[in-house]
Amino acid sequence: MTGEIIAFAEQREGALKKSAREVVTTAAKLGKELGAGVVAVAFAEGAVEGAGGLGRCGATEVLLAQGNGSAACARALADLARERQARAVLLPASAAGKDIAPRVAALLEVPQASDCVRLSAAAGSIEAVRPVYGGKALWTVKSRASCFLATLRPNVFPADESLGAALEPVRLPAPAGTPATLATLKEVLAPQGGRRIEVTEADVIVAGGRGMKGPEHFALLERLAEALGGTVGASRAAVDAGWRPHAEQIGQTGKTVAPTLYVACGISGAIQHLAGMSSSRVIVAINKDPEAPIFKVADYGVVGDVLEVVPALTEEVKKAKAAG
Amino acid sequence: MNLVACVKRVPDTASPVRPGRDGRSIDLGGVSFVLNPYDEYAVEECLRLKEARGGQVTVLSAGGPDASKELRHCLAMGADRAVLVKDAALDRDARSTAALLAAALQRIPFDLLFFGRQAVDHDNAQVGLIVATLLGLPAVAEVSKVDVGTGAVTVRREAEGGIEVHEVPLPCVLTAQKGLNEPRYASLKGIMKAKKMQIEEMEVAAPDALLEVLRLEPPPPRPPGKMVGEGAAAAPTLVKLLRDEAKVL
Ligand SMILES: Cc1cc2nc3c(=O)[nH]c(=O)nc-3n(C[C@H](O)[C@H](O)[C@H](O)COP(=O)(O)OP(=O)(O)OC[C@H]3O[C@@H](n4cnc5c(N)ncnc54)[C@H](O)[C@@H]3O)c2cc1C
Numbered sequence: 005m006t007g008e009i010i011a012f013a014e015q016r017e018g019a020l021k022k023s024a025r026e027v028v029t030t031a032a033k034l035g036k037e038l039g040a041g042v043v044a045v046a047f048a049e050g051a052v053e054g055a056g057g058l059g060r061c062g063a064t065e066v067l068l069a070q071g072n073g074s075a076a077c078a079r080a081l082a083d084l085a086r087e088r089q090a091r092a093v094l095l096p097a098s099a100a101g102k103d104i105a106p107r108v109a110a111l112l113e114v115p116q117a118s119d120c121v122r123l124s125a126a127a128g129s130i131e132a133v134r135p136v137y138g139g140k141a142l143w144t145v146k147s148r149a150s151c152f153l154a155t156l157r158p159n160v161f162p163a164d165e166s167l168g169a170a171l172e173p174v175r176l177p178a179p180a181g182t183p184a185t186l187a188t189l190k191e192v193l194a195p196q197g198g199r200r201i202e203v204t205e206a207d208v209i210v211a212g213g214r215g216m217k218g219p220e221h222f223a224l225l226e227r228l229a230e231a232l233g234g235t236v237g238a239s240r241a242a243v244d245a246g247w248r249p250h251a252e253q254i255g256q257t258g259k260t261v262a263p264t265l266y267v268a269c270g271i272s273g274a275i276q277h278l279a280g281m282s283s284s285r286v287i288v289a290i291n292k293d294p295e296a297p298i299f300k301v302a303d304y305g306v307v308g309d310v311l312e313v314v315p316a317l318t319e320e321v322k323k324a325k326a327a328g
Numbered sequence: 329m330n331l332v333a334c335v336k337r338v339p340d341t342a343s344p345v346r347p348g349r350d351g352r353s354i355d356l357g358g359v360s361f362v363l364n365p366y367d368e369y370a371v372e373e374c375l376r377l378k379e380a381r382g383g384q385v386t387v388l389s390a391g392g393p394d395a396s397k398e399l400r401h402c403l404a405m406g407a408d409r410a411v412l413v414k415d416a417a418l419d420r421d422a423r424s425t426a427a428l429l430a431a432a433l434q435r436i437p438f439d440l441l442f443f444g445r446q447a448v449d450h451d452n453a454q455v456g457l458i459v460a461t462l463l464g465l466p467a468v469a470e471v472s473k474v475d476v477g478t479g480a481v482t483v484r485r486e487a488e489g490g491i492e493v494h495e496v497p498l499p500c501v502l503t504a505q506k507g508l509n510e511p512r513y514a515s516l517k518g519i520m521k522a523k524k525m526q527i528e529e530m531e532v533a534a535p536d537a538l539l540e541v542l543r544l545e546p547p548p549p550r551p552p553g554k555m556v557g558e559g560a561a562a563a564p565t566l567v568k569l570l571r572d573e574a575k576v577l
């Protein structure tokens with residue numbers, strides 16, 4: 005069987021994102037089952053730090069391509085997928101990946117499985133598991149086309165750097181022809197509240213809800229997040245009250261996150277909130293109501309007033325970190 | 329200005345979700361349907377643009393006859409025209425849905441074509457961008473602000489790393505993110521007016537779905553958690569558990 009697996013290796017400002025290793029590792033595991041090579045592609049004008057290291061995650065080729073904007077990247081990926089008769093094209097379910105993948109689906113006429121949490125190959129065919137209905141159910145899907153296109157939920161698929169050796173990246177020539185009328189990126193404004201780790205990229209999230217009682221108390225969460233090396237998130241109630249920016253909202257109408265540690269502070273655990281965070285690895289809940297639904301998904305629960313528990317927790321974390 | 333919003337009928341997010349008897353779709357017992365929340369932002373933005381600059385708002389949905397309820401809701405909000413693309417297929421994937429809508433849109437003029445960021449049933453977040461690509465139109469997804477200029481729109485989109493400002497020539501495709509606006513409630517007058525309005529029906533051919541759903545299952549339950557204790561006094565134990573048991577510190 006011919007055909008390779010194309011893995012989109014996301015970079016920002018010349019540095020690979022963590023998702024690149026996750027996507028390439030997942031592609032390599034599928035490739036092993038299917039006997040397919042893995043072509044990792046990063047889009048950048050200049051060098052990408054660590055790109056060659058994707059060979060360690062199982063890439064058999066690392067390409068550096070040019071693509072200005074999602075439409076151009078999609079076209080380049082689709083062209084490459086055709087040229088290589090790709091069995092699969094994998095991207096992260098990040099802002100960029102979610103913006104590129106459907107355009108690839110349209111160009112290649114293949115279906116896309118969005119935000120997958122598991123991928124496997126058996127008997128020559130790829131299956132994906134993905135949450136639907138806001139995480140209230142899981143779908144197992146496969147493609148009836150010869151190619152499978154999927155975006156992978158960040159932080160869910162492990163990266164493994166022992167699957168191969170570093171490679172020398174190969175630069176692809178700039179695409180020929182003039183692009184169609186496109187959207188032009190004019191500028192990038194700093195996010196509301198300054199530049200910080202995005203919730204979708206954070207390893208630790210300390211999220212606050214209506215139980216925080218007011219915007220001023222989120223400083224407590226900032227301090228705990230800082231001690232844990234994480235970032236602050238919020239429930240919709242906290243966002244709708246104007247306490248926190250939309251970019252921090254977690255849940256069905258906000259971001260979907262899967263950090264290693266999620267600390268829910270004064271959040272009741274409504275089904276639409278759980279939709280965005282229930283695939284976190286470890287969940288801690290702090291709530292004064294012992295009956296709050298958040299305790300049903302929490303690994304560790306503390307019943308109490310967030311305004312008292314959070315500062316105490318911050319002190320203990322600092323002590324533990326200092327002790328090493 | 330011709331403004332078009334594509335809208336979908338979806339289960340209310342508070343509805344129970346259980347596997348149905350076929351093991352691939354949900355049990356519809358006890359499920360109530362609503363206009364997809366993101367599509368509400370799309371319709372609201374069209375209405376605001378019409379109010380500010382004049383024009384016509386068309387809402388378009390592909391689905392069974394039931395979808396006329398959500399289309400009527402859009403008419404009650406203030407849309408001028410509603411089109412139902414009759415579709416009996418039960419297993420449409422995003423690509424074949426997009427092909428269906430793109431075919432219908434050949435017959436509906438527009439300057440701005442709006443979608444929701446995603447439909448909260450299958451959470452695909454694909455249809456808007458696929459339609460744009462099929463029609464060869466520029467597109468920006470997940471916009472949280474739209475300013476219309478002459479022959480182009482300036483939009484904001486939240487991405488990782490900051491808020492992107494894009495300029496897009498018309499006609500173009502945008503998908504609505506939460507925060508774009510606060511959708512209005514339908515007025516009593518709007519509801520009465522919508523009752524008398526006609527919903528146009530359209531039939532178009534579309535390719536079959538290529539994504540096969542093998543199973544729909546409830547998510548595995550999370551293992552039962554531990555109640556660590558009460559109040560600030562629980563902090564040392566919690567940190568110990570996070571470090572030694574969960575190994576996340
Ligand atoms: C279509 C739709 C989409 C939605 N999307 C989202 C979404 O994306 N994200 C989201 O979060 N929600 C979403 N919601 C809203 C969701 O249903 C809930 O209303 C929301 O999550 C509640 O936020 P909360 O937990 O902060 O507030 P509440 O439900 O009011 O809970 C506050 C909690 O704080 C506790 N508390 C109060 N004081 C203290 C204290 N001093 N110390 C400790 N605990 C305290 C209370 O016991 C309570 O459990 C959506 C709803 C709909 C209909």
Ligand SMILES: Nc1ncnc2c1ncn2[C@@H]1O[C@H](COP(=O)(O)O)[C@@H](O)[C@H]1O
Nearest residue numbers: 334335390443444446447452453454455
């Ligand atoms: N059957 C449909 N009819 C009309 N619009 C749809 C339909 N399905 C999806 N859409 C539109 O496409 C958006 C994204 O849907 P999805 O890609 O399925 O998450 C929705 O918010 C709607 O605007």
